[in-house]
Amino acid sequence: MLLRFTKMHGFGNDLMVIDLISQYAYLQPHHMRAWSDRRTGVGFQRLALIEVPQHPDVDFSCRMFDSDGAEVDWQASDVCCVARLVADKRLISKAQMRIELRHTVLDVEVHADGSVSVPLAQPSVLADSIELPKHLLAPSPWLRATGFSMMALQGVHAVLPVLDVKQVPLVELARYLEQHTSVARDTLITALQLQDRNHLKVATWQLGSGMVDNVHQGIRTAAVYAIDRGWVNQRVHIESFCGTTRGWMHMPEREQRMYFTGLATRVYEGQIRL
Secondary structure (H helix, E strand, O other): OEEEEEEEEEOOEEEEEEEOOOOOOOOOHHHHHHHHOOOOOOOOOEEEEEEOOOOOOOOEEEEEEEOOOOEEOOOHHHHHHHHHHHHHOOOOOOOEEEEEEOOEEEEEEEOOOOEEEEEEEOOEEEEEEEEOOHHHHOOOOOEOOOEEEEEEOOOEEEEEEEOOHHHOOHHHHHHHHHOOOOOOOOOEEEEEEEEEOOEEEEEEEEOOOEEEOOOHHHHHHHHHHHHHOOOOOOEEEEEEOOOOOEEEEEOOOOOOEEEEEEEOEEEEEEEEEO
16 A cells, blocks of 8 residues: 655654554554665654544644654654644644643644744753863863753753854763763753854754754753843744754743744655555
């Protein structure tokens, strides 16, 4: 049989999205591994399956899989893509929709310009900090602080304010943190550059993995860090260090959550043999 799919991207992530509401298929990991190949398949970082909801108060369900066919947790950009596709195809005829995801249910909104707002939990600022070694504290054109501030969000994150993210020696910083006994191997390092009260630029490195350009935990911690210190407004535009991914973070006062708003783009529609 031929299975319809949509290729999409948002905030640096590319997805293969399959609507299993208007068509039926039983997918196995070997299908996903074959389709993820960028030379012989569709090519994607994650696969999103849109499915009939399990609960009556939910509009639809969505499961995410990586290129090996393993079910994984969602990213905010994944939700933006899926919600945008559901709205464009009129699977749900309303701008505000409730999505059942792994471990949670989200209320998201699709805006008239095609962007999507996704609610997210706020990270918390920890009292802990890790000082930089002396050789990195020498006069540096990129450095704004003397050490990492630690934040908690599904693990510990290290945030470092800098003057220029493009000059940050992230490999050297990662090597230093990897030798620190209190830091987990998968910790995210986020270098944060303040451009003005409405704009931040970030670079994120994951210990054990390398540079990442699309992790919403990194942009969340950067936004909360800057907002908490009064450096930026409650709604701030965030851009990756290479300029390829952009979005907005909004942290309303007296709320325990924040909102990511980003664009999702349909690249093409296709069919693939199952």
